[in-house]
Amino acid sequence: MKDLTKIILSEKELPSAWYNIIPDLPRPLDPLLSPRTLQPATPDELIPLFPPDLLQQEVSMENWIDIPGEVIDIYKQYRPTPMFRARRLEKVLDTPAKIYYKYEGVSPAGSHKPNTAIAQAYYNKVAGTKRLATETGAGQWGSALALACQLMGLECTVYMVKASYDQKPYRKMLMHTWGADVTASPSNETECGRKVLAEDPDCPGSLGIAISEAVEDAATDENARYSLGSVLNHVLMHQTVIGLECQKQMAMVEDYPDVIYGCVGGGSSFGGIALPFAKDKMTGKNVRLVAVEPTACPTLTKGIYAYDYGDSVGIGPVAKMYTLGHNFIPAPIHAGGLRYHGDSPLLCSLYDQGIVEAIAYHQIPVFEAAVTFARSEGIVPAPEAAHAIRAAIDDALECKEAGEEKTILFNLTGHGHFDLSAYEAYFNGKLEDYEYPEEKIKEALTHLPQV
Amino acid sequence: MKDLTKIILSEKELPSAWYNIIPDLPRPLDPLLSPRTLQPATPDELIPLFPPDLLQQEVSMENWIDIPGEVIDIYKQYRPTPMFRARRLEKVLDTPAKIYYKYEGVSPAGSHKPNTAIAQAYYNKVAGTKRLATETGAGQWGSALALACQLMGLECTVYMVKASYDQKPYRKMLMHTWGADVTASPSNETECGRKVLAEDPDCPGSLGIAISEAVEDAATDENARYSLGSVLNHVLMHQTVIGLECQKQMAMVEDYPDVIYGCVGGGSSFGGIALPFAKDKMTGKNVRLVAVEPTACPTLTKGIYAYDYGDSVGIGPVAKMYTLGHNFIPAPIHAGGLRYHGDSPLLCSLYDQGIVEAIAYHQIPVFEAAVTFARSEGIVPAPEAAHAIRAAIDDALECKEAGEEKTILFNLTGHGHFDLSAYEAYFNGKLEDYEYPEEKIKEALTHLPQV
Numbered sequence: 031m032k033d034l035t036k037i038i039l040s041e042k043e044l045p046s047a048w049y050n051i052i053p054d055l056p057r058p059l060d061p062l063l064s065p066r067t068l069q070p071a072t073p074d075e076l077i078p079l080f081p082p083d084l085l086q087q088e089v090s091m092e093n094w095i096d097i098p099g100e101v102i103d104i105y106k107q108y109r110p111t112p113m114f115r116a117r118r119l120e121k122v123l124d125t126p127a128k129i130y131y132k133y134e135g136v137s138p139a140g141s142h143k144p145n146t147a148i149a150q151a152y153y154n155k156v157a158g159t160k161r162l163a164t165e166t167g168a169g170q171w172g173s174a175l176a177l178a179c180q181l182m183g184l185e186c187t188v189y190m191v192k193a194s195y196d197q198k199p200y201r202k203m204l205m206h207t208w209g210a211d212v213t214a215s216p217s218n219e220t221e222c223g224r225k226v227l228a229e230d231p232d233c234p235g236s237l238g239i240a241i242s243e244a245v246e247d248a249a250t251d252e253n254a255r256y257s258l259g260s261v262l263n264h265v266l267m268h269q270t271v272i273g274l275e276c277q278k279q280m281a282m283v284e285d286y287p288d289v290i291y292g293c294v295g296g297g298s299s300f301g302g303i304a305l306p307f308a309k310d311k312m313t314g315k316n317v318r319l320v321a322v323e324p325t326a327c328p329t330l331t332k333g334i335y336a337y338d339y340g341d342s343v344g345i346g347p348v349a350k351m352y353t354l355g356h357n358f359i360p361a362p363i364h365a366g367g368l369r370y371h372g373d374s375p376l377l378c379s380l381y382d383q384g385i386v387e388a389i390a391y392h393q394i395p396v397f398e399a400a401v402t403f404a405r406s407e408g409i410v411p412a413p414e415a416a417h418a419i420r421a422a423i424d425d426a427l428e429c430k431e432a433g434e435e436k437t438i439l440f441n442l443t444g445h446g447h448f449d450l451s452a453y454e455a456y457f458n459g460k461l462e463d464y465e466y467p468e469e470k471i472k473e474a475l476t477h478l479p480q481v
Numbered sequence: 482m483k484d485l486t487k488i489i490l491s492e493k494e495l496p497s498a499w500y501n502i503i504p505d506l507p508r509p510l511d512p513l514l515s516p517r518t519l520q521p522a523t524p525d526e527l528i529p530l531f532p533p534d535l536l537q538q539e540v541s542m543e544n545w546i547d548i549p550g551e552v553i554d555i556y557k558q559y560r561p562t563p564m565f566r567a568r569r570l571e572k573v574l575d576t577p578a579k580i581y582y583k584y585e586g587v588s589p590a591g592s593h594k595p596n597t598a599i600a601q602a603y604y605n606k607v608a609g610t611k612r613l614a615t616e617t618g619a620g621q622w623g624s625a626l627a628l629a630c631q632l633m634g635l636e637c638t639v640y641m642v643k644a645s646y647d648q649k650p651y652r653k654m655l656m657h658t659w660g661a662d663v664t665a666s667p668s669n670e671t672e673c674g675r676k677v678l679a680e681d682p683d684c685p686g687s688l689g690i691a692i693s694e695a696v697e698d699a700a701t702d703e704n705a706r707y708s709l710g711s712v713l714n715h716v717l718m719h720q721t722v723i724g725l726e727c728q729k730q731m732a733m734v735e736d737y738p739d740v741i742y743g744c745v746g747g748g749s750s751f752g753g754i755a756l757p758f759a760k761d762k763m764t765g766k767n768v769r770l771v772a773v774e775p776t777a778c779p780t781l782t783k784g785i786y787a788y789d790y791g792d793s794v795g796i797g798p799v800a801k802m803y804t805l806g807h808n809f810i811p812a813p814i815h816a817g818g819l820r821y822h823g824d825s826p827l828l829c830s831l832y833d834q835g836i837v838e839a840i841a842y843h844q845i846p847v848f849e850a851a852v853t854f855a856r857s858e859g860i861v862p863a864p865e866a867a868h869a870i871r872a873a874i875d876d877a878l879e880c881k882e883a884g885e886e887k888t889i890l891f892n893l894t895g896h897g898h899f900d901l902s903a904y905e906a907y908f909n910g911k912l913e914d915y916e917y918p919e920e921k922i923k924e925a926l927t928h929l930p931q932v
Contacts (some may be wrong), residue, residue, distance in 0.1 A: 035492060035554070035557040035558070036492045036557050036558065036559075038489055038491065038492075041485060041486060041487045041489075042488065103486070103568075104859075106486040106487050106861075107486070107565070107569075107858065107859050108487075108859075114558070117554075118632070120559075136587060137859075138855075138858075138859035138860045138861065139859075140621065140898070177859055180856050180858075181569070181857075181859065199902075200651070200898070200901045200902075203901035203904055203905045204861065204898075204901055206904070206905065206908055207852065207855050207856075207861055207904050207908075208855065208856065209856060243681065291785065353620075385588075401658065403588075404658050404659065405659060405660060406627055406629050406632075406656075407558065407589075408555075408558050408559075408588075408589030408590075408632065409558075409589045410589065410658055412657065416618065445593070447651070447655075447898040447899070448898070450651045450654035450655055450656065451650075451651075453654055453657070453658050454654045457657055468641060476721065
């Protein structure tokens with residue numbers, strides 16, 4: 031089996047439980063705080079936003095959480111996802127390294143996001159929630175939740191960052207096809223949105239603002255709850271099906287990664303592939319786990335490790351994380367999913383403890399890597415995922431210099447079918463590189479909550 | 482294994498040979514004619530357009546043609562493709578029928594088209610061709626050939642029907658990403674194009690006109706050849722990997738289809754799934770093979786079985802087929818891939834002999850079926866493929882009335898990621914139904930070549 035190119039598992043080999051790393055952490059996680067009191071958030075404060083099962087998972091000390099049958103049934107529509115040996119890319123790079131990639135773009139929504147969307151919709155249905163409200167940047171998360179709500183019989187309201195709402199009409203249409211309501215954020219539908227618009231009527235929006243709107247919407251309607259596509263512990267845990275499958279697929283080809291690359295916005299796709307391997311690492315395995323982020327939003331590589339608001343307006347939970355400041359408005363890079371001011375607290379803790387590493391790339395070399403990949407492996411990657419490709423290619427090229435037969439694995443979190451205008455801009459020389467200025471980071475310090 | 486939802490084969494089970502039905506036909510096929518002499522086309526006339534291996538395959542009397550290793554290596558990037566049991570759709574329809582679908586949308590180009598594009602690019606590379614010229618309607622075929630040429634190291638020129646070129650910018654960008662040149666047709670690049678533009682400067686183009694341009698381009702450049710994405714025998718033969726995999730997948734779940742539905746434009750996806758089963762049928766198996774076409778382009782259901790030009794200007798080979806007349810300009814339905822005036826001569830012969838059946842649908846009920854499918858199975862289908870879904874759903878609903886446990890299989894030839902504006906038009910009540918008028922068919926008779 032060592033010579034396989036497409037490494038697939040039968041549906042019988044779908045993981046039956048998610049892996050929860052929390053009990054295995056060398057240092058306990060700092061608790062979420064209430065935005066009102068800045069004291070540890072009580073269940074009472076969170077229950078209007080999240081159903082009991084998800085709150086339980088957020089703090090669970092069980093290592094394995096069974097995946098409900100109804101969730102498994104929907105996973106089967108696209109899981110297990112394939113892992114590929116990138117033979118044609120290896121040949122183009124003329125590298126002795128072996129490059130593998132896990133491909134999550136086979137889901138109907140085109141990314142890894144349904145892994146948690148389906149689970150969240152399920153637990154909400156069980157809890158009697160009628161409608162879920164959420165935010166979306168480029169639209170990957172919003173479309174995943176629209177799909178999941180449709181399949182679970184829930185209504186879905188998506189606050190979509192206005193810049194993307196205008197630039198990516200196809201993502202909006204996809205959400206409509208799955209029956210969701212989509213509103214450009216900042217909107218006049220919420221107090222948070224009206225507040226932002228009053229200050230800046232032309233505000234292009236940000237993920238932080240859209241989160242504020244969705245949280246307010248859910249908190250003020252007893253039939254609705256809120257759903258977050260990344261950052262939280264339970265979200266990363268649902269995504270561990272990615273890494274659990276990778277472990278089986280690597281075993282099929284009798285190999286094991288020396289290094290794993292994944293892009294990081296809020297941390298869910300990276301956590302999904304990395305956490306099961308982080309367990310291996312903490313028990314002695316030699317595997318590097320490298321988070322790849324854009325220089326335009328260098329949360330891990332240049333941010334501050336501190337308590338900050340998860341949303342821009344400051345009505346959502348406060349988390350200890352690397353942050354660029356909750357009032358961060360990102361440069362308009364095309365990797366919309368990587369423009370969040372913070373990062374998963376779990377991932378940040380692993381980074382702080384040296385279990386996870388991080389690097390940052392500019393967007394033009396990222397698109398260059400994306401095109402090299404599309405022209406060798408065929409698949410057109412999402413700009414977010416292309417960050418991991420850039421890192422994998424650079425590593426493989428270093429292996430060529432050093433004559434090293436390293437095993438590289440990266441997470442191809444989604445396809446770029448809805449990002450082709452970014453490719454066209456790249457071909458037409460219209461992309462710009464952005465560096466997040468040091469002085470802005472210093473300035474951000476002054477806006478952190480005083481915990 | 483009978484309870485599988487996602488029925489997958491390992492890459493080791495990829496078919497090693499294509500099935501050629503020609504030797505098994507009860508009646509030999511009528512030969513292609515030269516457009517100049519209207520006598521059987523000689524190899525000399527065809528060699529500027531097609532490489533020797535493909536001309537050989539076009540008339541081969543071998544039942545099985547080995548798939549070259551280099552083609553298999555690329556097939557492995559997405560093949561074998563999954564077959565799904567549509568359990569959620571069955572539940573929504575509340576039908577006792579079992580519905581299966583073969584999903585070809587997992588290819589990097591998003592449809593079945595790479596199955597032949599990769600083979601054609603390979604045989605052209607072997608023959609020393611430097612560049613391939615082709616036409617594309619909605620862009621499915623053009624993007625598949627762009628991908629295949631990129632992977633085989635050939636240049637690629639695509640003449641894209643102008644209406645689609647303007648309406649579907651993402652398909653054009655996809656071809657650019659894979660390195661192809663894309664020209665709106667009719668263009669000023671060819672004599673054929675200039676002739677059409679002289680008569681009608683605002684001509685929206687047609688597949689027939691784009692074929693004329695691509696054929697002229699290839700015929701007038703000794704380094705270039707022409708590539709056709711459907712209609713010809715060798716194209717349908719390359720697509721038989723679809724049906725051959727389906728036979729193995731059906732055996733895995735210990736089932737066999739009572740009926741197979743596939744959409745038909747030129748006939749390649751339908752031929753691909755149906756021909757291996759047609760062999761079963763000709764040797765006594767009880768399976769219905771039903772081609773589904775749009776009422777706006779009812780080639781099989783309302784056309785004439787006669788020799789006609791394959792292209793609009795009359796410079797390409799002349800074939801015996803069901804036709805609506807080579808000067809047919811289709812109504813602007815969104816299933817761009819089903820707007821061809823003719824059909825595969827092989828498929829037409831099977832239809833004429835009663836081995837294949839045909840039905841036609843209006844576009845609004847087709848989109849209604851597409852949305853039902855997207856909201857139950859998740860995948861957003863291409864409008865072409867949705868014709869088969871409509872037929873499968875109608876059959877399943879009849880089974881509900883009759884209490885019949887029929888096994889239905891259909892070919893989901895591609896996803897609709899680049900067709901979402903058509904879905905949006907459907908939701909906004911802006912789609913129209915079109916019936917091709919009887920008097921136009923009669924008029925078409927007067928333009929057929931006098932063979």
